[in-house]
Amino acid sequence: MLLILLGVLILHLIILILLIVSTAASAWxxxxxxxxxxxxxxxxxxxxxxxxxxxxxxxxxxxxALMILSVLFCFFSLVAFLYQLFRLVKGGRFFFTAIFQILASVFVMCGAIIYTVMSPDDPSITQFGYAYVLAWVAFPLCLISGLIYIVLRKKE
Incomplete structure (x- = not known):
């Protein structure tokens, strides 16, 4: 059980780093x-x-706004996970953490879709950069992480 919790925590930290880099980097x-x-x-x-x-x-x-919200909700879900890890009763599920993580996933998806549709650049001159790709990579990872939190139960 400890390895599963450690794996989920590492996945969550990777997603948070991906979201921060994709929001702050200058290569959309x-x-x-x-x-x-x-x-x-x-x-x-x-x-x-x-x-x-x-x-x-x-x-x-x-x-x-959507990218900032995705970073904030991912961070809040990490804090909620750590809080629930120590305060949740035996057999309880991490629903609160899962809701925040799934909301972060929805926000990053909506932000990337809006950027894709509304970006005025000519495709023959410019192309999407690595920060844009990181946002799209963070979306399914964030969604999978949220679904894992729904299934995950606290055991002693």
């Missing part, structure tokens, strides 16, 4: 001389490297 969309993330648009020119704030459009703000 990359091109030959530019990189775009949720916060800045950066371009390379003959003068140097110049970054400006991301657009004030509603869709990018929605993606920013």
């Amino acid at each position: 969309s990359v091109g030959v001389d530019r990189a775009t993330d949720l916060w800045y648009n950066c371009k390379t020119s003959s003068v140097g490297y110049h970054c400006s704030q991301a657009s004030n459009e509603d869709w990018i703000q929605a993606v920013q």
Whole structure:
């Protein structure tokens, strides 16, 4: 049982790291001389490297909010898991942790879908970067982790 709990905890930490990196990294969309993330648009020119704030459009703000919510809910589910690990009665299930983790999964999925649909970049010039891919990798891992928490029971 200890190995299962340790494995679930490590999976949860990996998901949290993936979500933090995908939210903060500057590579949601990359091109030959530019990189775009949720916060800045950066371009390379003959003068140097110049970054400006991301657009004030509603869709990018929605993606920013959803990614931040996914990180927060994943962190809250980690705290809830550790709390329930020591306070939950024998035989109890980690429902509270599972709900937070599944909500984090839904938030990251919605953010990535909105970014996919609304991204205005020309596909011949730019392509999706590693932060975008990390968000899509974190989605199923987060969902699987939430489902594991639903099935998991506390044993002595």
